[in-house]
Amino acid sequence: MVHPLEHLVVRHTHRLPAPEGAVGDGAVAARQFDAALMSVGFKLSAPLHERLAGLSEGAVVDIAVRTLAGVRELVGDHVRHNTYFIDFPANVPDTLDFWMQCIREALADDKTREGTLKQLSTGVVNLLTLPSYGRYPHTYTEMLGHHDELIEAAGDRMTVLHLGRDAQDEVSDLYVQLAGSRTPLGAEHLRDLDALAAHCVDGRQPEQIPVRENRAVINRARLRAGSALMLDTVTDVLRLACVLAEGDVSLVEPTRFVKLSRPVRRALLGGLDAVVAAVPAKLADVTAHREAWKRLGERLHPHEYPQFPYAAQVFAVARGDQRVRSFASRTEELLGQGDLTGAVALLKSAPGVLLRSVDRLARTARTEEEREAVLAGVAEAVPQTAGRVLLSVRQHLLNRGDRLEQAGARRVFINRLGRAWVADDTRPALPGTVKSRLIALLDAEITRRLPVAGPVLVDPDVLDVALPLSGKAVSSGLGVLPRGSVSPVEGELLRFFVYWKQKSEDTDYDLSAVILDEEYEQVTWLSYTQLTDVEGRHSGDITEAPDGASEFIDLRLGAVRGSFVVPQVLLYSGESFMDVEESFFGFMLREGEQQGRPFEPRTVRMKSDLRGPGRVALPLAFQRGEDGQWRAHWLHLYLKGMPAANRVEETRVTVETLLRGIVEREQLTVRWLLGLLGDADVTVWNGEGLPEGPVTYVGLQRPDGLHPESRVLTPENLRDVIPE
Template identity: 65%
Template sequence: MPNQHLEPVVVRHTLRLPACAGPSGHGAGAARQFDAALMSAGFKLSTELLAHLSGLDEALVLDTAVRTLDTVRTMVGDHVRHNVYFLDFPANVPRTVDFWWECVVEALLDEAARTDVLAQLSTGAVDLLTLPAYGRYPHTYDELVSVSDELVAAAGDRSTVLHLGGTLDDETTALYLALAGSTTPLGEDGLRDLATLATHCAAGPQPEAIPVRENRAVVNRARLETGADLLLDTVTDVLRLACALSGGDVTLAEPTRFHSMRRPVRRALLAGLDAVVAAAPVKLADVAAYREAFKRLGERLHPHEYPQWPRAADVFAVARGELRPAPSFAARADDLLGAGHVTEAVRVLAAAPGLMFRSLDRLVRSCATQEERDAVVAAAEDALPQVSGRVLLSVREHLNNRTRETGNRRVFVNRFGRATVAPDTRAPVPLAELGRLRALLDAETRRRLPAPGHLLLDPDVLDVALPLSGKATTGGFGVLPRGSLSRVDGDLLRFFVHWKESARTTDFDLSGLLLDGSYRSDGWLSYTSLSLVEGEHSGDITEAPDGASEFINLRLAAVSSDFIVPQVDIYSGEGFEQVEESFFGFMLRDAEQLGKPFEARTVRMKSELRGPGRVALPLVFLRAPDGGWQAKWLHLYLRGQPAANRVEGNRVTVAALVRGIVEREYLTVRHLTGLMADRATTVTVWDGQAVPDGPVTYVGLARPDGLHPDSAVITQENLRDLIPG
């Protein structure tokens, strides 16, 4: 099959399997076998997809099954063998000190290790990492499987439906248009997949607009290779394209080492810069934000060799400090606000509506009179139609949190997911202006949302935070944006980490911090505390040449704390972005299900760990108002220490961050669907049973089987499509 490598991309992003092109036949038996194999990983074929495969040649069905099983198993983390240190886990996990003494005794019986251990004991302390029995699997994965009871099927097991798609070309084109035209930034995985799709789709249909700059850079690289016109309207568009051509970071968060470029490429970039500055010389002001990057780029482009593009040369003159551009809108507005000239600052910002809206809080707080506040609100109302939907919703979320008491704390999360907590020293925003601005934002958002007709809502999606940035989530399966709430149903909660080192011995440690309702520590599970009344740790693995896994098992009914905070600490070796592979996830089981420590069909979430810190906080489990449990998604990283990070050393910082995220009010799907409902002909809350016969606009976590083919479908895979342009 041509372009077969694109099929896994489509399946991961859409949960649709492209229709197979091939001979018809009697594939019903193979299709049923495929469906049964999928169920072991927690997936199943939709009725329509099963019927499609049943009418194909058996060999074609089997070939499709092999490829798809590899894809879905990787999605949930079932592509690796998850071993544990303690063979009977979660049964018979020893007390921590007893286990350590067993390791010492075993070392004393080992002639090669005895002398060193005796010397350590004479000092009063023993380094666990020097003990032969510590930190290395004492048995093989096959031995683990041989003593594990079979997993008992339960009604609560996950069953993710794969639906029938169109042809592979149709599916890849549709996915390319959706990703390239997204109104919100994509995460790292999304950008990588967009680059793959853009190369394939460069000569085909293109989105009407590409509003996100990072997406535009990825698409421009493909357009440059095919000779198509570039989409450029700022100097940073050219800089991002140059980063893409050199395999660097198109978000401009990390410096890129620019490669030597062929003359046609240099000409295209310089011509693009020249055209941008010629159309709007004020855009030279944008160079200052990335001065060093532009200087390095100029060394590769040799603008002095191309006198026909003098304005491109001006860009690099500004970067070198040889030419002073006009001050930017932000700089001019900042000077005016500093001098107390609010009305004049508003007039300046009227030419930059997005910047005006991101500055609304400060503008209103800077007003000395009601007349000035009225002028700010009036200017905001005039600029509303020119502001992107993502900015409108981001400002709306911000304003929600200016009326709430959170102990005068602010949580700052940068584009890397690194978080800090600081005191909130801002003056309050007058309540009257908060109400007026929120009403304006809601009215404009409602105007932009499509009329949904019959709106069918899955209640489980209503507390999912709007994906206003792809950087507020991670790649993986079942992953929701930061701040989202989802139900946790099951007797046993088991979370896990898996990593595989790349070049150096690497030790990740999985821990679970328990906090009370005031965010004070109730204890923890880790390699220093292997068991509590509530649960067990699977044992410390200290090296991962072939990959390693650690698990924590908790009986939720026994947990008296209000918060369970999983964290992954790097004790030594490579970081999250350096290892060959690392991911976190959690499973839910009924008490009597048994099974191996890792069972794919009980996995509810698996997220990649690719942040810059040395401590990862994927999510927090918190007690729900009805006494049950919920997950709230964090996607945070702490800087941590270069080595020896432990839950005991960061529990105060972790508790402060958890409190900031838990108490923050995130804008959710409930907000947007509430605005959509005002324009709907019918609104139905889906009960999980039969779906309506006619077309609907469905918004939920997963697509139900049997929806009318003309339905508009929004699920967690394409939740970004809910954000208006």
């Protein structure tokens, strides 16, 4: 019997749960399955191939059909990628010549001649009114007929699909891993956790669920199953109510609460009552989300449940009928009175808040006594603070100047959804001795928490991958790395692609790329307004996507006249990245003469969903180093942009400033974390020969032949390196 969540295991772990079926001779079908997988850049591991070969042909075919569908979606090959210019990247016309051809065709059309002449008389023509502009002039099948087969190359991506354990064990392990994540999950991972929680609600649970959003999703499954809720703050109840209403569990955006049944209201109020009864001081958390509590009270009707008097106090505080001072207001009062020592003493009761406030506290200190009080408070707080917070503060200090900031210095701000903006840096310097002592305290505590790993085997390509301190703004997909990561780019031709499918209104996304020099100044660009240049070609502008649409940019890296290539996806009109039925971005790498279709799945190195809050997406950038080697810098940014008609030419200044801020910002990486291991047995693996015994392997993907008892850390589960 097929497990309903098998596809989640394949997508998250690149393992196929141990195949089951009638015994037989499935060797031929297994080879055919392997060949089909290789056409999309995947391959069966030797143990998985052997397991499939022992099943009947029918069982192997069934497994192959459902597995292929999942991996094709993972790489973006589940849709048809057409191009406006049928021979792309060959025979792309000059932009002005192409526009003039569209005008000539409009003048030859009886339906559009008069309107086009009228526009020409004004000196301005709207391209969108020309019948041959922005819509595919040929079918997908016709386009395929213009392209030769892809020539196989050694550099083509090959992702190994490994043999997993029993399906239920794999699903349970994946649930525990996501539920117990020490960093926030992205939207898609939260949806997957929701499905897993419903299936695993009565099974094995993680020892801790440190991320509150995860807890809310799991509590919904427990509520539906009639199990006890896991609540220890009043905000846990508010998050659960948001999840029940399909709202924003992070509490950033307001949620429209839904009508709740009496059993659900009773459960929420009962949980709220128990939390406040146990620790009345937790009422202070209500004021942070006062308006949300008021709206929720209208749905819960607490006055109908006199048996929950402590829950009623929550809504009294929200309305202002009962006054409870918040922790933040008490801290601000002490700082306002100049009582830094008193503020530090108060903050010790909230170690995470103290650590997040350490920069301000250190800058506020005026005397040696006050500085020592801050450092003593930090020393007391670090053992009680979550590992993710320790790492976040450590990264902040890594980029914090210990001298007066230069005039004109800028700070880049990025919120939890990936929205980015820039502001002047007006902060005073941190005293050098204070900064160094803070770093020593943090490094000692982080090192203390690292597990005894035994032999560690490391793929050199993962050394500059940034530690995933949050998955919020990192889209899910294939080959996606955390913001700030740097990864090598091997290949002569770099090809970007974007795909989108609208829901209900015409939607026009524009794929563009800007070339910058070493000073982050624009050299040139490729977009629908400049289809060709020395660097490469654009596949043509598509302005609506009822059946889905794709755009491509092909670049010859050796011809790039600059140091940076920055692809962008701009919303020109229609539905946002959050509202379309589907949208994703990615890039391929090819050798010079590989030929092939515009979209070849086995050359795809990265594919990620576009689901951010802005109107301009900046997934990543490419930089040529002093050694001539190109490397990808992962951004995961969204700019607010204009309400409509966004163009790459108009985002230049913002993109240049943001890119400088990200590229020049130092990151906590795998290399940095391994450096804390001291004398541990760490080997940088050259790709040849694997140890016979179990190891901790850290790499971009699990190699075939690794000892089965090895611990494997890849981008899919790299969040597990974050210490508790």
